[in-house]
Amino acid sequence: MKLVKSKIEVRAEIARLKSAGARVGLVPTMGYFHEGHLSLMRISRRQADYTVVSLFVNPIQFAPGEDLEGYPRDPERDLDLARKEGVDLLFAPDKKEVYAPNASTFIEETSVSKGLCGQSRPDHFRGVTTVLTKLFNIVTPDLAVFGRKDIQQLMVIRRMVRDLDFPVEIVAGPTVREPDGLALSSRNLYLSKEERRRAPDLYRGLQAAARALAEPGAELAGVLESARREIERNTGGQVEYISAVDNDMAEVKQASDCSYLAAALQLGSTRLIDNVDVNTGDLSN
Amino acid sequence: MKLVKSKIEVRAEIARLKSAGARVGLVPTMGYFHEGHLSLMRISRRQADYTVVSLFVNPIQFAPGEDLEGYPRDPERDLDLARKEGVDLLFAPDKKEVYAPNASTFIEETSVSKGLCGQSRPDHFRGVTTVLTKLFNIVTPDLAVFGRKDIQQLMVIRRMVRDLDFPVEIVAGPTVREPDGLALSSRNLYLSKEERRRAPDLYRGLQAAARALAEPGAELAGVLESARREIERNTGGQVEYISAVDNDMAEVKQASDCSYLAAALQLGSTRLIDNVDVNTGDLSN
Numbered sequence: 001m002k003l004v005k006s007k008i009e010v011r012a013e014i015a016r017l018k019s020a021g022a023r024v025g026l027v028p029t030m031g032y033f034h035e036g037h038l039s040l041m042r043i044s045r046r047q048a049d050y051t052v053v054s055l056f057v058n059p060i061q062f063a064p065g066e067d068l069e070g071y072p073r074d075p076e077r078d079l080d081l082a083r084k085e086g087v088d089l090l091f092a093p094d095k096k097e098v099y100a101p102n103a104s105t106f107i108e109e110t111s112v113s114k115g116l117c118g119q120s121r122p123d124h125f126r127g128v129t130t131v132l133t134k135l136f137n138i139v140t141p142d143l144a145v146f147g148r149k150d151i152q153q154l155m156v157i158r159r160m161v162r163d164l165d166f167p168v169e170i171v172a173g174p175t176v177r178e179p180d181g182l183a184l185s186s187r188n189l190y191l192s193k194e195e196r197r198r199a200p201d202l203y204r205g206l207q208a209a210a211r212a213l214a215e216p217g218a219e220l221a222g223v224l225e226s227a228r229r230e231i232e233r234n235t236g237g238q239v240e241y242i243s244a245v246d247n248d249m250a251e252v253k254q255a256s257d258c259s260y261l262a263a264a265l266q267l268g269s270t271r272l273i274d275n276v277d278v279n280t281g282d283l284s285n
Numbered sequence: 286m287k288l289v290k291s292k293i294e295v296r297a298e299i300a301r302l303k304s305a306g307a308r309v310g311l312v313p314t315m316g317y318f319h320e321g322h323l324s325l326m327r328i329s330r331r332q333a334d335y336t337v338v339s340l341f342v343n344p345i346q347f348a349p350g351e352d353l354e355g356y357p358r359d360p361e362r363d364l365d366l367a368r369k370e371g372v373d374l375l376f377a378p379d380k381k382e383v384y385a386p387n388a389s390t391f392i393e394e395t396s397v398s399k400g401l402c403g404q405s406r407p408d409h410f411r412g413v414t415t416v417l418t419k420l421f422n423i424v425t426p427d428l429a430v431f432g433r434k435d436i437q438q439l440m441v442i443r444r445m446v447r448d449l450d451f452p453v454e455i456v457a458g459p460t461v462r463e464p465d466g467l468a469l470s471s472r473n474l475y476l477s478k479e480e481r482r483r484a485p486d487l488y489r490g491l492q493a494a495a496r497a498l499a500e501p502g503a504e505l506a507g508v509l510e511s512a513r514r515e516i517e518r519n520t521g522g523q524v525e526y527i528s529a530v531d532n533d534m535a536e537v538k539q540a541s542d543c544s545y546l547a548a549a550l551q552l553g554s555t556r557l558i559d560n561v562d563v564n565t566g567d568l569s570n
Contacts, residue, residue: 100447104395105444105449106393108390108391108393110389112389133450137449137451159389160390163385164422165292165418
């Protein structure tokens with residue numbers, strides 16, 4: 001596995017590969033790899049000839065007061081894990097390599113990004129779309145893999161790729177969960193022992209709500225309201241939102257229009273998100 | 286010359302060329318070709334193996350009330366002129382091919398685009414950067430050519446390409462002028478005979494101001510103020526702005542920091558822009 005820190009070296013390596021006809025896959029990450037990240041790397045390895053993983057804690061997707069400084073980092077371990085997965089190139093630029101001091105150009109997705117997490121994190125998705133545009137332009141991947149846990153991020157990226165005609169196929173990987181159902185996240189590290197024990201009730205509440213919606217005559221607002229109460233009681237946290245949305249992350253009024261139930265939970269100092277796909281019937285998403 | 290209306294056909298053609306190692310040049314235009322456009326096509330022909338010209342009157346760079354509907358169009362003549370210049374592919378999509386009805390992703394350049402024309406046309410450059418991002422992603426050119434007449438547009442594009450890491454070289458072509466100095470523009474068509482006769486005094490006023498700035502002890506604000514008065518008296522129009530700016534289009538306070546003098550003039554119903562490069566000494570820019 002090559003470890004590369006400069007854009008120019010990535011470009012040179014990719015140009016060489018592309019001229020040899022290789023199909024390149026990209027897995028963008030902020031590092032501190034868990035099984036969720038590794039599963040995305042495996043998807044890329046299966047679908048592409050050459051897998052690039054980017055590791056960059058992107059400052060512009062954090063608001064002041066969010067956990068940029070404390071975001072967990074372990075580059076040595078990440079290097080080791082990526083190597084074991086058969087990743088071909090790990091692109092780990094520093095901040096200076098990514099952003100000019102007077103950088104002034106941003107990608108604004110103005111619809112899919114506005115609800116759910118976009119309400120409490122108004123500049124978050126602009127940071128995500130901007131850094132991904134840069135990564136797409138540097139790596140020029142044929143495909144890029146994202147997890148379904150961040151369902152709104154996935155849908156914002158799909159919309160951006162469609163709207164801006166990026167020649168990149170967006171591949172979605174299923175959410176990887178702990179045995180008790182908690183979706184893997186680098187932020188789970190922040191949970192106290194007691195919070196960790198109660199955290200799976202976010203997912204259980206979403207599953208229960210999805211089952212309730214499938215009942216004949218289910219009333220959407222009521223289902224969401226009792227799920228909110230249930231999750232708050234069982235976790236001891238605060239539900240920031242629990243919403244029934246369509247594929248474009250717009251809130252729906254009727255159970256029959258719902259594609260996903262998505263929620264964010266503030267549990268102590270940790271903000272957790274999760275979602276279930278109500279259409280596949282596979283509530284494990 | 287190939288005339289292509291669909292993105293998918295452009296992509297197929299470019300993929301074929303690139304796999305054969307061709308260097309691709311792009312000249313983005315809104316059509317109604319004049320010698321300025323043709324000079325950009327010649328630059329691309331010299332620097333690239335294969336020249337794509339795009340012809341698309343981009344609705345999202347016009348504000349309501351601007352001249353989108355009346356913008357001059359003559360696709361038959363354009364086809365003929367491009368063919369004569371040896372253009373390899375003319376990409377002339379319709380609006381539906383370019384924008385989905387619910388398109389929601391835009392490129393926002395937040396610094397270089399804000400002064401000068403950005404003051405009176407607040408969404409203009411966002412329309413320009415968005416359509417260019419799409420064209421870059423569809424055509425994947427190695428270089429793209431833009432005229433220096435739209436100096437702010439050129440600098441916004443350079444900033445965008447740097448900030449978003451587009452693998453495209455931006456090449457600038459000199460402003461092409463009528464014998465009396467008027468910069469070529471599709472919008473010159475709107476001028477009455479009398480307005481046309483007086484329009485070159487915009488450029489003359491900019492040249493005179495640049496010469497005045499080169500004098501020892503020149504006082505910037507005074508030079509700009511008398512240039513404004515002079516241009517308004519000679520043309521009978523209204524100067525929207527006349528500004529001394531640096532390479533990032535930020536207004537400067539001292540003559541020694543000035544890279545360009547740029548102006549916009551409202552002459553009857555027509556809005557004209559022009560600029561001179563005060564550093565090259567070549568005031569014909």
